[in-house]
Amino acid sequence: MLKRLLFPIALALSTQVLANPFEATLGNGLRVIVKEDNRAPTVVHMVWYRVGSVDEVDGRSGLAHMLEHMMFKGTPGVGPGQFNQRVAAAGGRDNAFTNRDYTAYFQQVPKEQLAEMMQLEADRMRHLSVDPKEFAPELKVVMEERRLRTDDDPQAKLFEQMNAVAWQTHPYRRPVIGWMDDLENMTAADAKAWYDQWYVPNNAYLVVVGDVEHDAVFRLAEKHYGPLARRELPARRDIVEPQQQGVRRLVVKAPAELPLLAMGYKAPVLRDVERDHDPYALEMLGAILDGYDAARFGKRLVREQQVAVQASAGYEATGRGPGMFHLIGSPAPGKSVADLENAFRAEIARVVTEGVSETEMTRARAQILASQIYKLDSMFGQAMEIGSIEAAGLSWRDTDRIVARVQRVTAVDVQAVAKKIFRDDTLTVGVLEPQPLDNPLRRPSAPTRH
Amino acid sequence: MQRLLIVLLACCLTVTARAGVDIQHWKTTNGMRVHFVASPALPILDVQIDFAAGSMFDPPGKSGVAALTRGVLDLGAGELDENALADRLADLGAVLAGGADTDRASLSLRTLSTPDKRGPALDLLKKILASPRFDAAIFTRERARTLAELKEAMTRPDALAARAFWSALYPDHPYGQQATPDSLAAITLADVKAFHVRHYGAGGATLTLVGPLGRDEAVELAERLAASLPATVPPVLPAQPQQGSRTLLSLRHPAAQAHLHLGLPAVERGHPDYFPLLVGNYTLGGGGFVSRLMQEIREKRGFAYDVYSHLSPLRQAGPFQISLQTQRTQAFEALKVVRSVLDGFLREGPSEAELVAAKAHLVGAFPLRLDSNQKLLEQAATINFYGLPPDYLETYRQQLTAVTADQVKQAFVRRIRPEALVTVMVAAE
Numbered sequence: 001m002l003k004r005l006l007f008p009i010a011l012a013l014s015t016q017v018l019a020n021p022f023e024a025t026l027g028n029g030l031r032v033i034v035k036e037d038n039r040a041p042t043v044v045h046m047v048w049y050r051v052g053s054v055d056e057v058d059g060r061s062g063l064a065h066m067l068e069h070m071m072f073k074g075t076p077g078v079g080p081g082q083f084n085q086r087v088a089a090a091g092g093r094d095n096a097f098t099n100r101d102y103t104a105y106f107q108q109v110p111k112e113q114l115a116e117m118m119q120l121e122a123d124r125m126r127h128l129s130v131d132p133k134e135f136a137p138e139l140k141v142v143m144e145e146r147r148l149r150t151d152d153d154p155q156a157k158l159f160e161q162m163n164a165v166a167w168q169t170h171p172y173r174r175p176v177i178g179w180m181d182d183l184e185n186m187t188a189a190d191a192k193a194w195y196d197q198w199y200v201p202n203n204a205y206l207v208v209v210g211d212v213e214h215d216a217v218f219r220l221a222e223k224h225y226g227p228l229a230r231r232e233l234p235a236r237r238d239i240v241e242p243q244q245q246g247v248r249r250l251v252v253k254a255p256a257e258l259p260l261l262a263m264g265y266k267a268p269v270l271r272d273v274e275r276d277h278d279p280y281a282l283e284m285l286g287a288i289l290d291g292y293d294a295a296r297f298g299k300r301l302v303r304e305q306q307v308a309v310q311a312s313a314g315y316e317a318t319g320r321g322p323g324m325f326h327l328i329g330s331p332a333p334g335k336s337v338a339d340l341e342n343a344f345r346a347e348i349a350r351v352v353t354e355g356v357s358e359t360e361m362t363r364a365r366a367q368i369l370a371s372q373i374y375k376l377d378s379m380f381g382q383a384m385e386i387g388s389i390e391a392a393g394l395s396w397r398d399t400d401r402i403v404a405r406v407q408r409v410t411a412v413d414v415q416a417v418a419k420k421i422f423r424d425d426t427l428t429v430g431v432l433e434p435q436p437l438d439n440p441l442r443r444p445s446a447p448t449r450h
Numbered sequence: 451m452q453r454l455l456i457v458l459l460a461c462c463l464t465v466t467a468r469a470g471v472d473i474q475h476w477k478t479t480n481g482m483r484v485h486f487v488a489s490p491a492l493p494i495l496d497v498q499i500d501f502a503a504g505s506m507f508d509p510p511g512k513s514g515v516a517a518l519t520r521g522v523l524d525l526g527a528g529e530l531d532e533n534a535l536a537d538r539l540a541d542l543g544a545v546l547a548g549g550a551d552t553d554r555a556s557l558s559l560r561t562l563s564t565p566d567k568r569g570p571a572l573d574l575l576k577k578i579l580a581s582p583r584f585d586a587a588i589f590t591r592e593r594a595r596t597l598a599e600l601k602e603a604m605t606r607p608d609a610l611a612a613r614a615f616w617s618a619l620y621p622d623h624p625y626g627q628q629a630t631p632d633s634l635a636a637i638t639l640a641d642v643k644a645f646h647v648r649h650y651g652a653g654g655a656t657l658t659l660v661g662p663l664g665r666d667e668a669v670e671l672a673e674r675l676a677a678s679l680p681a682t683v684p685p686v687l688p689a690q691p692q693q694g695s696r697t698l699l700s701l702r703h704p705a706a707q708a709h710l711h712l713g714l715p716a717v718e719r720g721h722p723d724y725f726p727l728l729v730g731n732y733t734l735g736g737g738g739f740v741s742r743l744m745q746e747i748r749e750k751r752g753f754a755y756d757v758y759s760h761l762s763p764l765r766q767a768g769p770f771q772i773s774l775q776t777q778r779t780q781a782f783e784a785l786k787v788v789r790s791v792l793d794g795f796l797r798e799g800p801s802e803a804e805l806v807a808a809k810a811h812l813v814g815a816f817p818l819r820l821d822s823n824q825k826l827l828e829q830a831a832t833i834n835f836y837g838l839p840p841d842y843l844e845t846y847r848q849q850l851t852a853v854t855a856d857q858v859k860q861a862f863v864r865r866i867r868p869e870a871l872v873t874v875m876v877a878a879e
Contacts (some may be wrong), residue, residue: 041817110818152607255705257598257605258599292540294537294540302595306594309599310595332595366541366543373494374494437703
């Protein structure tokens with residue numbers, strides 16, 4: 001199976017694709033990773049900083065994300081709003097995203113515009129203004145973002161609470177967007193201190209994917225980013241979450257119709273690509289439970305038993321902090337959250353006692369191999385893959401090895417890892433308890449016309 | 451995220467800086483229109499079939515039939531039940547996708563293009579086109595799931611706002627009809643089967659291919675797929691929607707933020723006003739941070755995380771809309787600012803500098819809209835389904851460049867009439 005699929009595909013891909021990517025490190029410690037893809041005359045330029053909400057402390061949650069917003073508010077050379085204007089004028093799109101492990105900025109532009117993008121990013125890597133007059137309205141914007149994405153989203157609220165319960169000492173317990181009270185007390189000085197501490201070339205890396213030539217990109221990077229001075233970073237301690245001993249349960253009430261059940265088991269993540277085994281087996285387990293519509297959860301829980309409207313499994317094998325394997329679902333009408341929890345537990349028990357079939361393993365491998373080809377269609381997706389694996393402390397060089405190791409996982413490995421991680425002692429169960437909208441003051445009314 | 455990704459203008463195409471995108475086109479012997487873009491670099495084949503089978507064709511009192519028909523369509527075909535069909539696709543690493551909107555229902559297949567994968571994957575697609583099973587038990591289950599999801603959506607402020615907005619824009623047109631718990635309960639398997647017979651034939655359907663095929667291979671593939679569809683007559687369209695009178699609807703909800711939509715039925719696919727509207731909308735609220743709405747609402751006042759104006763050209767006049775979410779207590783203040791920005795734009799049109807910036811961006815960003823097979827497929831399928839000229843990509847840049855400030859102003863005055871503007875607010879205090 002493996003041979004049959006790989007052989008014609010390897011032939012079909014140009015040698016250029018297979019030689020990719022390329023990497024260089026500037027004298028100031030900035031790493032530059034380039035993947036050449038000349039299918040269209042465009043390029044993705046990304047700057048990733050190794051700083052995220054995981055680096056925040058109590059009372060200062062949301063700072064990494066707030067600084068991301070301030071990065072568009074000007075330097076002495078590029079005024080507030082001008083960054084966006086110049087990208088737009090160049091026919092480009094830009095944005096940024098903050099996560100637990102990293103903060104990243106990107107532009108997608110016609111390839112001729114790469115030099116200007118580098119000039120803009122290099123400028124704000126060291127020369128951001130953080131003007132209090134710009135900070136005040138932007139903080140309000142972030143509070144609106146929190147209302148939109150968390151406060152008014154029952155599912156997001158449930159996961160925010162689950163993280164706060166599952167993790168007691170690890171910083172993953174704090175939401176990336178920040179607690180509202182922390183936002184209300186955040187100052188421009190906090191943002192400036194954060195910037196000064198973390199925004200240096202030796203805490204960043206560039207990812208460039210597109211119709212470029214790698215040596216030319218290295219030269220451009222040297223020209224624009226090379227002059228920025230490196231600076232020592234504060235020591236960072238990896239915080240070890242104390243061993244959980246016993247199931248934790250929580251309930252979140254919010255206006256909704258359908259309940260939501262989320263079961264999170266603490267799970268290992270990939271630290272050593274050669275020595276680790278469990279993360280690869282967990283990837284396969286995820287595919288077998290929920291890799292396509294008729295995988296175990298879809299087939300048995302949604303279609304046959306009809307105990308769930310939807311049921312999914314989620315696991316991320318990489319990250320700076322600890323990991324979790326999630327089972328998430330909504331009970332079907334007439335079924336309870338308890339029914340669904342029992343059904344999830346029965347599926348887990350089936351894997352633990354009976355294992356998984358060779359047919360399922362072969363199918364999951366075929367899907368993973370095909371997805372390796374499909375992902376080459378998106379330049380942005382390729383840049384994201386490189387950026388994410390680097391953010392987790394691994395290298396883009398590990399990617400092929402990881403895929404190969406996932407392919408070599410056996411049915412016995414999957415059963416063994418299930419036996420190991422699905423234990424109540426490390427389980428956190430979150431339930432969204434729907435609240436009716438029938439309070440007469442708060443109910444959605446028949447439209448009133450003004 | 452610093453901001454939401456700019457809402458993609460549904461039909462923003464121009465010519466490549468390079469060679470341009472060559473859409474080859476022909477008709478199958480049973481009359482289905484085919485668009486094909488040769489894309490040799492990756493061993494991936496994308497196939498999409500679009501049917502004139504959107505919710506605008508829902509029978510009266512049975513809103514939801516179109517979506518349910520598409521939902522059940524690929525759950526079992528021929529001798530394969532839903533699980534066997536999904537298993538076969540998964541074994542090949544093939545991915546089936548699609549859905550139904552107001553105008554069309556789509557079925558798309560992404561597969562590896564090597565003959566040992568694409569042959570069997572296309573056979574499965576043919577089977578779905580020729581002999582979907584529409585099993586009764588599956589229909590009943592999917593209707594129940596759809597009902598549960600609808601009831602859930604009807605507790606959410608964003609969904610309530612969107613529903614109220616479309617209803618208010620199109621009170622007398624099918625675009626305003628949406629599934630309700632009652633309409634879903636009234637739908638029978640016979641309704642779904644009848645809808646399928648009427649709307650899933652070759653008439654009005656279009657086939658779009660992107661991948662590493664030669665022209666001959668593409669022609670043969672298209673013939674084989676089309677042959678599995680019966681000849682049908684394209685459905686008759688309802689009368690064009692009309693703009694109504696100025697309305698403000700307010701719905702109560704306990705959310706922290708109010709959801710606001712302002713808009714009206716504005717423009718259909720292929721209408722000459724589309725280009726001036728597109729260029730003008732960039733300045734008004736389509737251009738992200740450089741737009742007037744974003745400047746006034748977010749940058750100056752911190753009222754919202756995102757605010758935009760957007761055109762959705764459809765088969766018949768689709769909406770122009772301005773949307774934002776803001777803390778519930780400042781909803782009316784934000785509404786005042788939105789109206790003043792819109793009124794100002796309708797009065798003055800874009801400045802010369804704004805017009806130049808809009809065109810520079812829209813023309814310059816063109817290659818970004820076509821830099822993957824997935825994007826090529828979406829663009830070529832849209833051109834195909836709506837019967838836009840196959841050289842649309844070649845002439846698009848000229849169309850954009852030719853737009854004048856006066857044309858923008860005139861098109862806005864003609865189409866975005868304040869006296870017909872519908873405003874919907876949910877959770878405003």
